Amino acid sequence: MQVWKQYQEQHKERFLEELLALLRVPSISAKPENKQDMITCAEMVKESLLEAGVQKAEVYPTAGHPIVYGEIMVNASKPTVLVYGHYDVQPVEPLELWDTPPFEPTIRDGKIYGRGTADDKGQFYMHVKALETMVKTDSVPLNIKFLIEGEEEVGSSNLGTFMQENKELLKADVVLISDTSMISLDTPSLDTGVRGLSYIEVEVTGPNRDLHSGVYGGAVANPITILAQMIASLHDENNHVTIPGFYDDVQVLSNEERVLLNKAPFDEQEYKDDLGVKELWGEKGYTTLERTGIRPTLELNGIWGGYTGEGSKTVLPAKANAKISARLVPGQDHEKITELIINHLQAIAPPYVTVKATPHHGGNPYVTPIDSVEYKAAEKAIEASFGKSPIPLRGGGSIPITSLFESILNCKTIFLGFGLDSDNLHSPNEKYNIENYYKGIETIPYFHKFYAEMK
Amino acid sequence: MQVWKQYQEQHKERFLEELLALLRVPSISAKPENKQDMITCAEMVKESLLEAGVQKAEVYPTAGHPIVYGEIMVNASKPTVLVYGHYDVQPVEPLELWDTPPFEPTIRDGKIYGRGTADDKGQFYMHVKALETMVKTDSVPLNIKFLIEGEEEVGSSNLGTFMQENKELLKADVVLISDTSMISLDTPSLDTGVRGLSYIEVEVTGPNRDLHSGVYGGAVANPITILAQMIASLHDENNHVTIPGFYDDVQVLSNEERVLLNKAPFDEQEYKDDLGVKELWGEKGYTTLERTGIRPTLELNGIWGGYTGEGSKTVLPAKANAKISARLVPGQDHEKITELIINHLQAIAPPYVTVKATPHHGGNPYVTPIDSVEYKAAEKAIEASFGKSPIPLRGGGSIPITSLFESILNCKTIFLGFGLDSDNLHSPNEKYNIENYYKGIETIPYFHKFYAEMK
Numbered sequence: 020m021q022v023w024k025q026y027q028e029q030h031k032e033r034f035l036e037e038l039l040a041l042l043r044v045p046s047i048s049a050k051p052e053n054k055q056d057m058i059t060c061a062e063m064v065k066e067s068l069l070e071a072g073v074q075k076a077e078v079y080p081t082a083g084h085p086i087v088y089g090e091i092m093v094n095a096s097k098p099t100v101l102v103y104g105h106y107d108v109q110p111v112e113p114l115e116l117w118d119t120p121p122f123e124p125t126i127r128d129g130k131i132y133g134r135g136t137a138d139d140k141g142q143f144y145m146h147v148k149a150l151e152t153m154v155k156t157d158s159v160p161l162n163i164k165f166l167i168e169g170e171e172e173v174g175s176s177n178l179g180t181f182m183q184e185n186k187e188l189l190k191a192d193v194v195l196i197s198d199t200s201m202i203s204l205d206t207p208s209l210d211t212g213v214r215g216l217s218y219i220e221v222e223v224t225g226p227n228r229d230l231h232s233g234v235y236g237g238a239v240a241n242p243i244t245i246l247a248q249m250i251a252s253l254h255d256e257n258n259h260v261t262i263p264g265f266y267d268d269v270q271v272l273s274n275e276e277r278v279l280l281n282k283a284p285f286d287e288q289e290y291k292d293d294l295g296v297k298e299l300w301g302e303k304g305y306t307t308l309e310r311t312g313i314r315p316t317l318e319l320n321g322i323w324g325g326y327t328g329e330g331s332k333t334v335l336p337a338k339a340n341a342k343i344s345a346r347l348v349p350g351q352d353h354e355k356i357t358e359l360i361i362n363h364l365q366a367i368a369p370p371y372v373t374v375k376a377t378p379h380h381g382g383n384p385y386v387t388p389i390d391s392v393e394y395k396a397a398e399k400a401i402e403a404s405f406g407k408s409p410i411p412l413r414g415g416g417s418i419p420i421t422s423l424f425e426s427i428l429n430c431k432t433i434f435l436g437f438g439l440d441s442d443n444l445h446s447p448n449e450k451y452n453i454e455n456y457y458k459g460i461e462t463i464p465y466f467h468k469f470y471a472e473m474k
Numbered sequence: 475m476q477v478w479k480q481y482q483e484q485h486k487e488r489f490l491e492e493l494l495a496l497l498r499v500p501s502i503s504a505k506p507e508n509k510q511d512m513i514t515c516a517e518m519v520k521e522s523l524l525e526a527g528v529q530k531a532e533v534y535p536t537a538g539h540p541i542v543y544g545e546i547m548v549n550a551s552k553p554t555v556l557v558y559g560h561y562d563v564q565p566v567e568p569l570e571l572w573d574t575p576p577f578e579p580t581i582r583d584g585k586i587y588g589r590g591t592a593d594d595k596g597q598f599y600m601h602v603k604a605l606e607t608m609v610k611t612d613s614v615p616l617n618i619k620f621l622i623e624g625e626e627e628v629g630s631s632n633l634g635t636f637m638q639e640n641k642e643l644l645k646a647d648v649v650l651i652s653d654t655s656m657i658s659l660d661t662p663s664l665d666t667g668v669r670g671l672s673y674i675e676v677e678v679t680g681p682n683r684d685l686h687s688g689v690y691g692g693a694v695a696n697p698i699t700i701l702a703q704m705i706a707s708l709h710d711e712n713n714h715v716t717i718p719g720f721y722d723d724v725q726v727l728s729n730e731e732r733v734l735l736n737k738a739p740f741d742e743q744e745y746k747d748d749l750g751v752k753e754l755w756g757e758k759g760y761t762t763l764e765r766t767g768i769r770p771t772l773e774l775n776g777i778w779g780g781y782t783g784e785g786s787k788t789v790l791p792a793k794a795n796a797k798i799s800a801r802l803v804p805g806q807d808h809e810k811i812t813e814l815i816i817n818h819l820q821a822i823a824p825p826y827v828t829v830k831a832t833p834h835h836g837g838n839p840y841v842t843p844i845d846s847v848e849y850k851a852a853e854k855a856i857e858a859s860f861g862k863s864p865i866p867l868r869g870g871g872s873i874p875i876t877s878l879f880e881s882i883l884n885c886k887t888i889f890l891g892f893g894l895d896s897d898n899l900h901s902p903n904e905k906y907n908i909e910n911y912y913k914g915i916e917t918i919p920y921f922h923k924f925y926a927e928m929k
Contacts, residue, residue, distance in 0.1 A: 331504070
């Protein structure tokens with residue numbers, strides 16, 4: 020609509036400035052020392068919603084970090100869209116690999132660099148500015164609710180309870196999330212699902228204290244060696260996961276579905292060049308798009324043990340630790356898989372060591388039906404702003420809370436993401452292209468318009 | 475001798491106080507931030523030698539940390555003993571496991587707790603106080619030189635050059651070192667050798683940046699997983715090291731020698747209970763005493779990669795690193811083994827990653843002939859102060875510089891150690907029993923006396 024475009028063009032500088040202010044708050048949910056920053060950030064989100072034109076907004080404390088809720092109810096007969104996003108961000112380590120400080124957002128080559136730019140401040144804030152566009156041009160086509168949480172990066176531990184206790188408040192027809200990516204602005208795509216997640220931590224304990232590796236080495240099991248042997252045994256020579264039962268519940272796609280999925284544009288050489296690797300790796304019998312979309316995976320997210328400082332120390336450490344997570348696909352249940360992984364690690368522990376495995380967090384996989392009104396509204400919105408139809412894709416990431424929207428609120432979820440795979444999510448130099456930010460603000464009002472018309 | 479015993483009894487409180495003062499200096503050679511502490515410590519050592527009665531003492535700067543030299547030359551016709559020790563200590567991490575701060579030496583139950591108590595400040599300082607005893611009782615039986623360095627814990631990188639450049643200054647008939655342990659005060663033992671060391675660091679690089687484990691997991695090799703697989707492959711199911719050529723030059727002991735070695739008192743249950751492990755581990759076909767004495771070993775000293783902080787982060791890291799060291803036995807050459815390990819790690823690196831392996835430091839193994847005058851003098855010294863003969867043992871640790879004493883100074887080395895295996899060397903809560911400290915001061919003058927008489 021010309022009136023939206025015009026409003027957005029006039030205010031684009033301010034739209035950017037406001038996002039930069041939000042990015043400056045170090046809202047790292049995993050770090051206890053950022054607790055106050057989380058509160059500051061939640062208040063900023065609430066204020067931004069009020070300024071954009073919601074009728075009410077509130078910060079709800081939880082047992083963890085606060086949840087921000089806001090709403091604009093235009094007409095009880097119209098459908099209601101629940102916009103979900105998160106204002107918390109990932110930790111920033113390793114800090115020395117950032118070209119500019121993570122919480123001093125910097126613009127270079129049309130990209131905003133900083134923690135949370137794409138995941139998810141830059142993306143949920145598009146919804147705030149899209150709302151402002153519709154409110155200021157007097158064209159809000161339906162009821163919109165905002166649910167912006169502060170614990171997505173640590174497993175949304177308190178959101179389930181909040182949803183259970185506030186079912187009426189959150190009542191909606193569909194959940195709209197911008198926290199995923201598309202292929203490119205030239206080749207827009209829509210994620211039709213997210214993988215589930217099962218995240219655990221394992222600690223291998225050998226002797227009751229760190230030992231001198233010369234005096235005891237060779238006579239006492241080294242927890243690092245044992246942990247490495249355990250990790251190595253988790254994949255076979257075809258890179259299949261060896262944990263018994265791991266694949267049992269995986270819904271197998273038909274050949275037809277696999278052919279369709281592999282039609283998405285994918286240039287292996289470009290992919291390898293971008294990542295700087297000579298060869299790709301993965302489960303035998305599957306393409307890269309399948310490995311990251313429809314197959315469950317098991318990844319090591321961290322490992323530590325012994326002396327890790329400068330120089331050398333001849334220690335045989337008492338402990339070695341690792342963080343391990345699995346991405347799950349439709350059919351798999353995160354609680355069951357977490358239990359399988361933990362039991363397996365304990366089962367393969369040799370008698371020389373003690374193994375303690377504990378669950379971190381998890382969530383179930385989710386798939387959006389592409390023949391639904393919701394999906395078609397999103398497709399039309401992309402067509403309106405991009406001039407071409409989006410390619411449906413299975414995303415590799417996880418938004419564990421999605422399955423709860425379905426079970427508690429009885430809502431389907433639409434993933435209207437504007438990030439790119441190259442945004443360095445969870446990594447140093449996270450970035451978000453300014454053009455993608457503006458394109459999102461342009462597209463979102465169309466979704467509301469078409470959904471109001473089609474529902 | 476009654477006169478020594480009497481002098482030591484009168485000054486024992488001061489002998490302890492002086493050691494505590496030396497222990498308070500955080501002389502960690504591996505840490506650049508302790509450079510000034512190293513200089514302070516070297517000066518203290520020089521002063522203590524002068525106060526004990528050497529005729530001259532000097533601090534020699536090197537490309538790294540300074541070396542302290544001191545001497546008392548009583549008679550050119552008498553033999554000369556070169557006492558070697560080191561004033562540098564290991565890093566103190568993990569700091570949270572220390573019951574009392576590492577550089578605030580604390581006495582509990584007759585033991586001095588603190589970094590460097592046994593390794594090696596508490597042990598080389600026995601020689602300073604033994605010298606004082608002989609000087610003050612006018613009974614120095616031969617010429618004594620002191621060579622106390624500050625880089626033993628980081629590979630003695632500059633000691634070889636110093637020895638080459640000061641052959642005349644360091645000229646001696648035997649090297650005497652107290653930097654090893656004995657079975658107990660009830661069962662004194664003498665190490666007849668130390669193992670060599672080959673220490674390397676390996677870095678496995680996958681993608682050119684940290685990645686989101688959901689977006690790329692399953693499609694790109696995870697450096698932690700690959701490193702774990704590489705580490706796991708370094709030992710076979712019998713815990714033999716699989717690196718080609720690793721055992722090639724190992725001097726095989728005769729059955730007779732093995733029988734003799736296994737006569738040393740060893741209580742497996744006590745050993746396991748002390749370490750808190752249910753089962754021991756090691757190379758098939760060898761006893762624990764053999765595994766730690768006459769067999770080469772390969773140990774993981776550290777590992778790190780990905781997210782190691784609190785909570786969870788779903789990252790597929792760009793890199794994973796490990797510190798690996800081998801203990802070597804007679805016949806093996808540390809430069810050859812270092813090259814074998816590095817080449818092997820590069821050879822087994824899969825094409826998905828880049829492997830960089832770099833040497834840290836090393837040293838050759840060393841064995842003292844037990845039929846030598848030197849060894850017999852040490853044996854007699856133990857008999858004089860303990861009232862029983864010492865058991866000859868092969869030590870598991872390494873004093874890489876020992877082989878240089880032989881090649882550069884043409885000197886055999888005697889290991890007159892008074893530590894215990896339970897002293898927590900290189901670990902939190904390092905300690906040295908006060909009784910062992912005094913017993914060392916009592917024994918050392920006997921060594922000089924008998925060696926002067928027998929040589």
